Amino acid sequence: MASYVFSPFTLRGMTLRNRIVMSPMLMYRGQEDGMLNEHLYVHYGARALGGAAMIATEVLAVEPRGRISAKDLGIWNDEQANGLKRLVEFVQSCGAKMCAQLAHAGRKSHITATAIAPSAIAYDDTLGTPTEATATDIQGVIDNCRTAAIRAHKAGFDALEIHAVNGYLLHEFLAPVSNARTDHYGGSAENRMRLPLEVIEAVRSVWPEEKPLLYRICATDFGTDGVTQDEADVLAQELGRHGVDLIDVQTGNILPGYAGPVYPGYQTPYADRIRKVTGLPTATTGSIASIDLAEEIIGSGRSDLIFMGRTLLRDPFWPIRAAREAGVELELPIPTYARATGPFERGF
Numbered sequence: 001m002a003s004y005v006f007s008p009f010t011l012r013g014m015t016l017r018n019r020i021v022m023s024p025m026l027m028y029r030g031q032e033d034g035m036l037n038e039h040l041y042v043h044y045g046a047r048a049l050g051g052a053a054m055i056a057t058e059v060l061a062v063e064p065r066g067r068i069s070a071k072d073l074g075i076w077n078d079e080q081a082n083g084l085k086r087l088v089e090f091v092q093s094c095g096a097k098m099c100a101q102l103a104h105a106g107r108k109s110h111i112t113a114t115a116i117a118p119s120a121i122a123y124d125d126t127l128g129t130p131t132e133a134t135a136t137d138i139q140g141v142i143d144n145c146r147t148a149a150i151r152a153h154k155a156g157f158d159a160l161e162i163h164a165v166n167g168y169l170l171h172e173f174l175a176p177v178s179n180a181r182t183d184h185y186g187g188s189a190e191n192r193m194r195l196p197l198e199v200i201e202a203v204r205s206v207w208p209e210e211k212p213l214l215y216r217i218c219a220t221d222f223g224t225d226g227v228t229q230d231e232a233d234v235l236a237q238e239l240g241r242h243g244v245d246l247i248d249v250q251t252g253n254i255l256p257g258y259a260g261p262v263y264p265g266y267q268t269p270y271a272d273r274i275r276k277v278t279g280l281p282t283a284t285t286g287s288i289a290s291i292d293l294a295e296e297i298i299g300s301g302r303s304d305l306i307f308m309g310r311t312l313l314r315d316p317f318w319p320i321r322a323a324r325e326a327g328v329e330l331e332l333p334i335p336t337y338a339r340a341t342g343p344f345e346r347g348f
């Protein structure tokens, strides 16, 4: 039986060797100047050697006050982008592609003195009250995303993802519970979608035609006065019209605590819905740890890519192991790995 998970997938000019992508995961291990270091170099490199088709970076802050923590990576200057270039080249030498996730923490920045948000409404008691973003701040976010995209291209990234989930800045603009603005960035659903769409427009204008642009969407906030499913459907369709090639689907977290159910593949029904509504490819995540579940998701057309998070944290070599168990021959990042065929053979 052919494998769906270990079949290639093409978006614009980029072809992935299989459907497993390392999901963006912040490690809180960068340097305080936003530069990559050896720990993270080896962390990401190990997953590329392990057979994933694409490695997504953790959140890359587009400006210093957009960091979640002081140990986030940044892409707000050329030096940071040069540091990332070395990693991109290594990942590509393993046959994998590399995706940069551009992000702004908004009111969830732990560097609270400088945090901006749509409105001066705190996320919780620990993070303090952010400053309401002025028109200049908002234009700055758009300009910084555009410049970050230019840097990501120069660093050689194959794909770009805009982070708009988990209660960070773009998600905050979308959700009434965090956006009480009375200007054209608040109020109606159309106004609340304005900033994410302006960011996409700015980024797409400089991101090369042959390279795919991804958007990480919140498909519902489960009735917590955040994003509704209907609003997410409309936004996803608009994103497609603005040049987004794939929607990476998440749920919840505009407020502390996750309000939805959790089970293997818990976000896939939402990715399935957005795929049907938009006709765009989607990616799904959520406790996907078995090859059978991954095959079911891709084979039944509920999603096109599995963004795998904690499963790859536990086991960087999960893709190679899963392929072997499924009897699929993979081209190995280091051909000599093929000599590790079984535990009871004589090695020499």
Ligand SMILES: Cc1cc2nc3c(=O)[nH]c(=O)nc-3n(C[C@H](O)[C@H](O)[C@H](O)COP(=O)(O)O)c2cc1C
Pocket (backbone or CB within 6 Å): 023, 024, 025, 026, 027, 057, 058, 059, 101, 163, 165, 216, 250, 285, 286, 287, 288, 307, 308, 309, 310, 311
């Ligand atoms: C340690 C950790 C850090 C994360 N950091 C990010 C991040 O930087 N950007 C993001 O969009 N999601 C982040 N996430 C969410 C994951 O990308 C993923 O969507 C989520 O863990 C569900 O997938 P999983 O069940 O396969 O882990 C993080 C998750 C974990 C566990």
